[in-house]
Structure formats: C-alpha cells, structure tokens
Amino acid sequence: MYKRNPKFVHPELVHVLSTSKTRRLSWFENLNVSHSNLATALNDLLEYAQRGRNTRFIFLIGMTGVGKTSLAENALSTALTVLWEEEEIEIPFMYVPVETNDEPRFAWKNLYSAILEQGSSIPVESVREGVCSGDIMRFSNNKRYTLAALRKAIKRMAKERGLKVIIFDEAYYFLRFSSLDVMDTVKSFAEQIDVKLIFIGSYELLKLAAQYSIQIRRTEVVPFFRYDPKKKNEMREFMTVIEKFTSNWPCDHIPNFLAAADELAVASMGGVGQLSAILANFLGIQLRNKGEIWTPEMFGKALKATGLDEEMREQIREGEAELRRKYAIKNGFCTNQGIATIKEKLTS
Known part of the structure; x- marks a missing residue:
C-alpha cells in the first residue's frame, strides 16, 4: 500500500x-496541484496582463481537461490580486463564465448583465440609458435596458473598482456565431471599458485569436500544454x-x-x-x-468508454498540433543565439 x-x-x-x-x-x-506547465502558463499570463494598452486580448488555450479553469479560478486569481495590491485594489479582476443561449445571435445583454451584476450591487433592471434633450436629462423608464446603458454602467463600475482584467471562461460559446462580429464587439468593449480580456478555452479559440491585423497586434496567446x-x-x-x-x-x-x-x-x-x-x-x-x-x-x-476516448484523442492531437505550430515557438531573439546577438548590440 x-x-x-x-x-x-x-x-x-x-x-x-x-x-x-x-x-x-x-x-x-x-484540490489544486502545482506543476511546471501551470507555472509557465501563469507567468506568461501575468506578463501580458501587465503590458500597456496595446495588449488587450489574451487567450489561454489548451486541451479540455488540462487544468485551464482551475488555473484561472485559483493560481491566476491569487496572482492578479497580489499584482495590484500596491494600488490597494482589493479585487482587480472579474471571472465570468460565458453561457450558451438559444438566440440566433450572441446575447450580449446576458453577458453584460452577468458582468455588471458580479461587479456591483446595482440590479440590472435599474440600469437606464440617459438621453440629454436641451437642458433636460431623460432616463428610460421601461424594463428594456439597452446595450449602450449596460456598457456605460459597466464602465462606471470598472472605474470605481479599479478593474484591470475580465476573465471569460468557456469562451468557445462565442464561436456559435460569427467570430468576426464577436471580436469586433469585444474590441470595442475592451477599449471603452479600458480593461484587458482573458479568454479561456480549447483549441477552437484559435479561430478567434487571429482574425485580422489590428486585432493580432493587440493579442497574445498563452499555450497550456499537456505532458x-x-x-x-x-x-x-x-x-x-x-x-x-x-x-x-x-x-x-x-x-x-x-x-x-x-x-x-x-x-x-x-x-x-x-x-x-x-x-x-x-x-x-x-x-x-x-x-x-x-x-x-x-x-x-x-x-471513459473507448469510443468517446478515441474521439477526444483525435481532436486533441489535431488541436495541439496547430497550437504548437502557431504559438509554441518563440521569436528568434528568445533563443540562446538570438539573446547573445542582441546583447552584443544593445550593450555596444
């Protein structure tokens, strides 16, 4: 024994x-167990989270069952809290699971509502969009709160809390709809609210990570590999x-x-x-x-039963091959030769 x-x-x-x-x-x-692949992914996430405004989107991508959600809920949450403790921000991040829906388009109202409800004590039903008419400010008095009103409320909440990061888990639900439209909306949201967005999911998220050049410029991908x-x-x-x-x-x-x-x-x-x-x-x-x-x-x-097991293995083999091909290899200046070359020039 x-x-x-x-x-x-x-x-x-x-x-x-x-x-x-x-x-x-x-x-x-x-039970949370530390290990080297987790530490590598965590360090990369923290590095990108501290970068300037040109980095807006961070994708944590790996196989189903590699430990991404556990990393986000535990090690990452703790590390982000410590990261900004000198600014006396008690909770500088939000963790929001993305939920599916039966609507023909992505339900941004549901997502914004979840963000607002988690980040403040304001009931979503109380959110109203203000419209200035002359010297008079009017607020809608019905229950159909708009996306614009929700965004403004989230922006106020984020500023009051000192919010730095929003973590979206199960982000593959975005892929049920046009990924281009989703990333356009996400880009606008991130810039208006002035936060970094971390998307967590399996290999399907590779489709979201590189839509067009202006997004790629603001995107970093953190591979979370299995052993x-x-x-x-x-x-x-x-x-x-x-x-x-x-x-x-x-x-x-x-x-x-x-x-x-x-x-x-x-x-x-x-x-x-x-x-x-x-x-x-x-x-x-x-x-x-x-x-x-x-x-x-x-x-x-x-x-698992053999049939289900083999189906999952095939998806993992294909997904990890693409992840490694696109993101596992760092640029040339991360190699020993590259470091030696640039060191000589930077110290000359």
Missing part, C-alpha cells in the same frame, strides 16, 4: 480525513503530479497510483485536469464501497 510523501501532504488533510465521505470527495475534486509521456523530463513532472494527488488521498486505504503512472498518462492524455477527474472518479467509487476498500476493477470504471 502506498505511503504518503510528507512534503506533498496538504495541511488540511488531517482534518479532512475525519469528515464525511461527501466532504472528502468534494475536497479532493477541488508528453514520450519525453522523459515531462513524464517525470507528470509522475510528481500523480504523487501529489496520491499523497492527499482522503482514505486510509491508498492505491499506489505512482506505480501505474504509464497507464494514467495514457488515460489522461497528459492533462492534469483529466488526471484529477479520473482519480476523483476512482475515489468516488472507493468511498461508496464497503469499508472504503479499493479494488482493481475501479480503475477501468473511472475511465
């Missing part, structure tokens, strides 16, 4: 072990991630997942989020078993 590695044990684990099965499962599902088990250094990091999860297994009977690292790397496709989901599935089955004893059959039950 596996013995926990003390250096990876979370301080809360001792308390969690004495709680209910439901509480233990929930705690494990929300390749064929590369020894990446497999070592992935094994460390497995050990971190296993050391925090909220049961006394702990499977030795580290010994099954090869199988887990294949099953999760090297995605830490997908690995977490597999292990959480296993844990749920174990907790429901008599005496909370695990069995080998639980491993297969925790995985």
Whole structure:
C-alpha cells in the first residue's frame, strides 16, 4: 500500500480525513496541484496582463481537461490580486463564465448583465440609458435596458473598482456565431471599458485569436500544454503530479497510483485536469464501497468508454498540433543565439 510523501501532504488533510465521505470527495475534486506547465502558463499570463494598452486580448488555450479553469479560478486569481495590491485594489479582476443561449445571435445583454451584476450591487433592471434633450436629462423608464446603458454602467463600475482584467471562461460559446462580429464587439468593449480580456478555452479559440491585423497586434496567446509521456523530463513532472494527488488521498486505504503512472498518462492524455477527474472518479467509487476498500476493477470504471476516448484523442492531437505550430515557438531573439546577438548590440 502506498505511503504518503510528507512534503506533498496538504495541511488540511488531517482534518479532512475525519469528515464525511461527501466532504472528502468534494475536497479532493477541488484540490489544486502545482506543476511546471501551470507555472509557465501563469507567468506568461501575468506578463501580458501587465503590458500597456496595446495588449488587450489574451487567450489561454489548451486541451479540455488540462487544468485551464482551475488555473484561472485559483493560481491566476491569487496572482492578479497580489499584482495590484500596491494600488490597494482589493479585487482587480472579474471571472465570468460565458453561457450558451438559444438566440440566433450572441446575447450580449446576458453577458453584460452577468458582468455588471458580479461587479456591483446595482440590479440590472435599474440600469437606464440617459438621453440629454436641451437642458433636460431623460432616463428610460421601461424594463428594456439597452446595450449602450449596460456598457456605460459597466464602465462606471470598472472605474470605481479599479478593474484591470475580465476573465471569460468557456469562451468557445462565442464561436456559435460569427467570430468576426464577436471580436469586433469585444474590441470595442475592451477599449471603452479600458480593461484587458482573458479568454479561456480549447483549441477552437484559435479561430478567434487571429482574425485580422489590428486585432493580432493587440493579442497574445498563452499555450497550456499537456505532458508528453514520450519525453522523459515531462513524464517525470507528470509522475510528481500523480504523487501529489496520491499523497492527499482522503482514505486510509491508498492505491499506489505512482506505480501505474504509464497507464494514467495514457488515460489522461497528459492533462492534469483529466488526471484529477479520473482519480476523483476512482475515489468516488472507493468511498461508496464497503469499508472504503479499493479494488482493481475501479480503475477501468473511472475511465471513459473507448469510443468517446478515441474521439477526444483525435481532436486533441489535431488541436495541439496547430497550437504548437502557431504559438509554441518563440521569436528568434528568445533563443540562446538570438539573446547573445542582441546583447552584443544593445550593450555596444
């Protein structure tokens, strides 16, 4: 039976072990594990978030299940708060999941309403557009608040809060409609509100990231790659991630997942989020078993059916190939030779 590695044990684990099965499962599902690919993506996001106004759009792109949402909700949220703490801005960012809708066009009112409701205490129904007629300011008194009124209200809210960044998760919902029209509206919104927008999603977002030259000039893409088990250094990091999860297994009977690292790397496709989901599935089955004893059959039950698994793998292979081709290779001055060349010129 596996013995926990003390250096990876979370301080809360001792308390969690004495709680209910439901509480233990929930705690494990929300357990955040640091790793090198996450750190790389986080550093790039923070670098772009601090740039001037010429950088407006930041895309965090990676496979489904690589850990993008976890990064945004936890490490990125904490880092952004620390980033602007000297300006005494309590919460300089907003996290807004983009929701689907049944309308023929993207429901900007729904999105703007979500932003406004999250960022202020003003009920959306109270938002009215003011129109100046001579010396008289008139406000609409019906419930049909306009996009212009919502934008103005968001602008006021953003200024009062010192808002720096809005994070849009599940941003692939934008793609149900004309991506060109969406990015035109987003560009206008970002400039009017004067914030940076971070879009989080899978490879489909590559279609949004490079629409036309003026947008590309204001855009940066942060690839969030999975671990390749064929590369020894990446497999070592992935094994460390497995050990971190296993050391925090909220049961006394702990499977030795580290010994099954090869199988887990294949099953999760090297995605830490997908690995977490597999292990959480296993844990749920174990907790429901008599005496909370695990069995080998639980491993297969925790995985997806073969057909679904193969379909997802094919999409990931194609998407990651395009992501690597377009954005994984830095410009020439990021190489050792490029750095040496420019150093000689800049110090001359």
